[in-house]
Amino acid sequence: MTSTPTHLWRMLVWGRRLARHGALRPFEDPRAPRSIRFVARLARLGTNAPQTPDFAAGLSAVGPAAVKFGQALATRPDLIGIEAALDLVRLQDSLPPLPFAQMETVLNASYGKNSWRDYFKSIDPVAIGAASMAQVHAGITLDGRKVAIKMLRPGIEADLARAIDTYSWAAGHIELLGGEFARLRPRAVIATFKGWTEAELDLRREAASASELAETLLGEPDFIVPDIDWARSSRRVLVLDWVDGVKMNDTEGLAALDFDRRRLAEVLVNAFLAQAIGQGFFHADLHQGNLFVVPARDGHEARIAVIDFGIMGRINRRARMYLAEILFGLVTGNYKRVAEIHFEAGYVPPHHSVGAFATALRSVGEPIRGKRAKDVNITDLLEGLFSITRSFDMQVQPHLLLLQKTMVMVEGVALTLDPQVNMWEVAEPYVRGWVRDEMGPEAVIADRLVENNRALAQLPRIFRQWVAEHPIPGAAPEGPTLAPLPVRGARAGWSTPWLLLAAGLGAGAVHYLG
Template sequence: MTATPVHLWRMLVWGRALARHGALRPFESPKAPLAVRLIARTARIGTGAPATPDFAAGLGAVGPAAIKLGQALATRPDLIGPDAARDLVRLQDSLPPLPFAVMEAVLNAASPGGDWRTQFQSIDPIAIGAASMAQVHKGVTTDGRAVAIKMLRPGIEADLTRAIDTYEWAASHIETLGGEFARLRPRAVIATFKGWTEAELDLRREAASASELAEAVQGEPDFIVPGIDWPRSSRRVLVIDWVDGIKMNDTAALAALDFDRRKLAMVLVNGFLAQAIAQGFFHADMHQGNLFVIPPADGDDARLAVIDFGIMGRINRRARMYLAEILHGLVTGNYKRVAEIHFEAGYVPPHHNVAAFATALRAVGEPIRGKRAKDVNITQLLDGLFAITRSFDMQVQPHLLLLQKTMVMVEGVALTLDPQVNMWEVAEPYVRDWVRDEMGPEAIIADRIVENARALA
């Protein structure tokens, strides 16, 4: 068990790094507990902290674990505030690559006979991507297939274990402060983060996530998930099919490509809906760097491919049903039904009033109804929704926040393809049909059988 002075020392070192980028200034707010304010001010002494916080740069300076935590916190504007969350969205998990000789040792250790040449004809020694936990090289297998080879960085497991140990310690102390701190459940936040990182430290689990996602979108033929090379993959090495396409963040190359941009935007949105609503398992990091446009060929339209399956979200069927009804209600303006669903799901404590909650939802929903997605101020929308969660004592649902963050991300990417696309209009018929199918007699009977079985167990 790690001693308290060790935790405090780590936090002081991290705090100094954050303070140099002004990232501790929000903790000096009069609303923060006195102990937190004192720690933030002490860490800032002599750092020359800028007046405007740069949260992304601050966490990037702390190290790999902080980068991953920052990505997780970007999904929690209710916890860190909308300004910090927006800043963290730009936090790119990118580090200088390690020399291939270092990574070669990782690959050799995972190869038969201790030599990667038993599995690959060649590997480009120049990394095509390097992040806090792993880096990627292009290779060619012994049977002539082009692949992407992802390898964990040496020592990353120990680094993350030490950091998460202190995160857990800090979260438990913060939660004991009660009030708003308890409502935001920091221990649950760190537990979710720990689960993500543990999954990312076993690349076989990432491979399994890619395989499951491929099944989830098999009804969307233009939404491509690369195949997994299972025999060549292991806990520390992941080998997937090479995606021969143009990255979505390569705006110049995309501008020169002739393809149906609106259709591809629809492929993206429908692919996401198939994951999140129909299957309850979704890629939770669909930013432009993880999406590729596969150019049209042989008369076919352009297709979309997704990579990097380290951050995935999962929502059970009952939660998906509630979510689908909520989305449908917001799109159609049925705020009373949306309010009732929140109470039925237990999201709002029963001592509150359904009608009052419906009115609060209307105040947020009406200003955006009928608007095009590009005309909706997402910041104002989220601020309004999080104000409702505070006013009605709603406990935060981390899995729904992850979905919400992904929805905003998908919407943003779709708009870069087609500024006229309206995600809500695309979603409405999909959600309506899914709710109709799931609420049919057979589905209701199946639900009752399951509930009765649980009651008898």
């Protein structure tokens, strides 16, 4: 178990690196607690930090784990602020690649006694992509197929484990401060981040996710998921078919293609809805660097292809029903129903008024209804939504974090394809049809029958458990009377200078930046 001094030392080092890039300046704000202001100013001394914070550069200086956490925090503008979230989007592919000689060691180790040359005719030593946890090279298999080879960076597992250990420690202390810190649930944020990274550290799970997503999207032939080469893939190496297309972040390359931009924007939106609402399993990292436009060929119009299946989201049927009703209510302006769903789902505490919440939603929804996304002020919209969550004591829902982030990403990519696209117009037919098919009278009755059958099947187990917890008097002699166990009270404050320092740097490094 890591000691408190070790956690503190790590945070001191990270805090200093962040301060050099001005990334702790927000904590010098007069509204911040005095102790946090003091630590942020102390960390900045002698650094010549810029006036404008460069969060992305600061996290890159801290290391790969911080870069990965920064990508996660980019999904939480309510936690770190809208400007910081937009800046952190730059961390999508931010690290320089390692020399192929180092990656070759990883590749050979994954094949045991064999060399990679027993599986590939050639591998390009120049990486085509490098991120915080892995990098990708192009290769040719022995049978002449072109493939993409993704390899984990050496030592990334240990680096992430150390960082997450300290993040969790700091998040626990921050949550004890209560108030807004508790409502934002930093421990849940770290737990969600930990789940993401554990999945990404096993490339076999990424391969399985790609395979499952391909099955999910069989009804969307214009949205391509490349096939996995299972024979050449392992825990640290993933091999998949090469995507012969133009990345969506290649503005010049896209401009040279002749394709229907409006149609592909609709393909993207409908494919995402089919994943998230239709199946409850979705690609949760749909930024432009992971999406390609595949030119028209072989009788097909231009299509979209997706790569990088490390971050996937999953939501259950009940949550999908709530989501579909919320989207449909917003599209149709039925704010009362949207408010009722929030109360039914437990997203809003019951002591609040449904009517008041519906009015608050209307204040945010009506100004953007009928507008195209390019005409909506995202900053004002997000600030309005965050104000509502604070006013109505809405706790963060960790299972929806990925979904919220991905919806914003999909809208952004759709706009790069067609600046005139209206997201509500594109989504409305799919959502309306899903609500009709999945929430009509027949579907509701079928769901209730299934739920009731499951409940009845649990009765014998519940009865046995009740008997075990309430034994028949006299069936067994009673044991000696024991004194109750002492209850350990949670630490309510910061009683030492060391923990005061942890609060300051912890808030800076985890609550906002990682």
